Amino acid sequence: MPTTRRGFLGATLALAMNGWRPAAAAGTRVTLERLQPGVYVARAGNAEVARANAAEVVPTLVHLSGAGVLVVDPGPQAAWGGALLGAIRALTPQPVRWVVNTHAHPENVLANAAFARLRPRPVFLASAATAALMRQRCAACLARMATLLGSGTMRGAAIVLPEPALQPDGWLHTGATAWQVQVYANAHSASDTVLYAPRLQLLCAGGLAYRERVPEMHEASLQGWRRALRRLQELPARTVVGTAAGTPAQTLAPTLAYLDALAHGIGAALAAGSDASRANDAVAAVPFRHWRHFQSRHPLNVQRAWRELEDLWMQGEPLA
Numbered sequence: 652m653p654t655t656r657r658g659f660l661g662a663t664l665a666l667a668m669n670g671w672r673p674a675a676a677a678g679t680r681v682t683l684e685r686l687q688p689g690v691y692v693a694r695a696g697n698a699e700v701a702r703a704n705a706a707e708v709v710p711t712l713v714h715l716s717g718a719g720v721l722v723v724d725p726g727p728q729a730a731w732g733g734a735l736l737g738a739i740r741a742l743t744p745q746p747v748r749w750v751v752n753t754h755a756h757p758e759n760v761l762a763n764a765a766f767a768r769l770r771p772r773p774v775f776l777a778s779a780a781t782a783a784l785m786r787q788r789c790a791a792c793l794a795r796m797a798t799l800l801g802s803g804t805m806r807g808a809a810i811v812l813p814e815p816a817l818q819p820d821g822w823l824h825t826g827a828t829a830w831q832v833q834v835y836a837n838a839h840s841a842s843d844t845v846l847y848a849p850r851l852q853l854l855c856a857g858g859l860a861y862r863e864r865v866p867e868m869h870e871a872s873l874q875g876w877r878r879a880l881r882r883l884q885e886l887p888a889r890t891v892v893g894t895a896a897g898t899p900a901q902t903l904a905p906t907l908a909y910l911d912a913l914a915h916g917i918g919a920a921l922a923a924g925s926d927a928s929r930a931n932d933a934v935a936a937v938p939f940r941h942w943r944h945f946q947s948r949h950p951l952n953v954q955r956a957w958r959e960l961e962d963l964w965m966q967g968e969p970l971a
């Protein structure tokens with residue numbers, strides 16, 4: 652159970668923050684939108700990473716616990732992280748004590764560095780699998796992001812690795828709020844961590860929940876992601892923060908409906924002896940055509956899902 656023994660050092664931190672200015676924050680603004688008392692999300696683009704959006708596409712969750720601030724998925728780069736810290740400071744003198752990385756995608760984790768400069772230093776937390784993946788590949792991800800976004804956007808970037816302290820079915824305690832930890836292997840990514848606070852009925856779903864945008868599946872398992880979403884739908888959440896915020900009906904349900912459409916369409920086509928060249932026609936995608944990135948992302952998802960399901964089908968596995 653990850654906890655921290657640090658005392659409450661709000662006044663000390665406020666002084667430390669006054670002396671520190673993020674180098675690359677000029678021009679980057681972060682707006683924190685209030686979801687419920689003490690719970691905020693950063694306004695971010697509901698879009699795929701691109702040079703035009705500087706990868707600012709993750710709605711970072713900020714929870715003012717009363718005993719310190721929890722930040723989940725601090726974002727893509729130092730300027731965003733610095734601006735996010737400024738927005739947090741405008742809300743509260745509470746120190747940032749916990750930073751959680753839900754999964755090892757660069758737009759979620761590369762702003763860790765902005766928080767590592769704080770004194771006292773927050774504790775950085777992830778599942779063992781996410782921490783190991785970040786150790787393996789954050790350097791390559793950082794180089795790729797600098798190429799994609801430009802070195803100016805990634806100025807001040809540094810890799811800060813989390814502790815592998817979030818245990819599946821364990822709890823993270825932030826003041827009076829307890830967060831149930833769930834870890835899903837092979838869903839949206841190789842390892843996706845979810846936090847659920849029963850007291851707040853708030854679900855932090857990381858990359859598992861989309862809203863009006865075609866899910867990114869470049870590292871996904873279709874079947875694993877569907878299993879994860881079915882589990883998440885059993886939680887009595889009122890609010891979900893994933894790649895966008897909304898109710899379960901606006902996020903979990905449509906994401907699962909899209910993945911189910913892939914699975915059912917491709918499963919039926921495989922059973923009928925169809926081949927991959929007709930994969931696109933096999934999926935009933937009309938309900939999702941208005942989602943963002945449909946034209947570019949959906950065909951890639953169909954190809955990926957076809958490969959996964961064809962392998963399972965060849966092995967005689969059920970595709971339901």
Ligand SMILES: [Zn+2]
Binds near residue numbers: 858
């Ligand atoms: Zn992701």
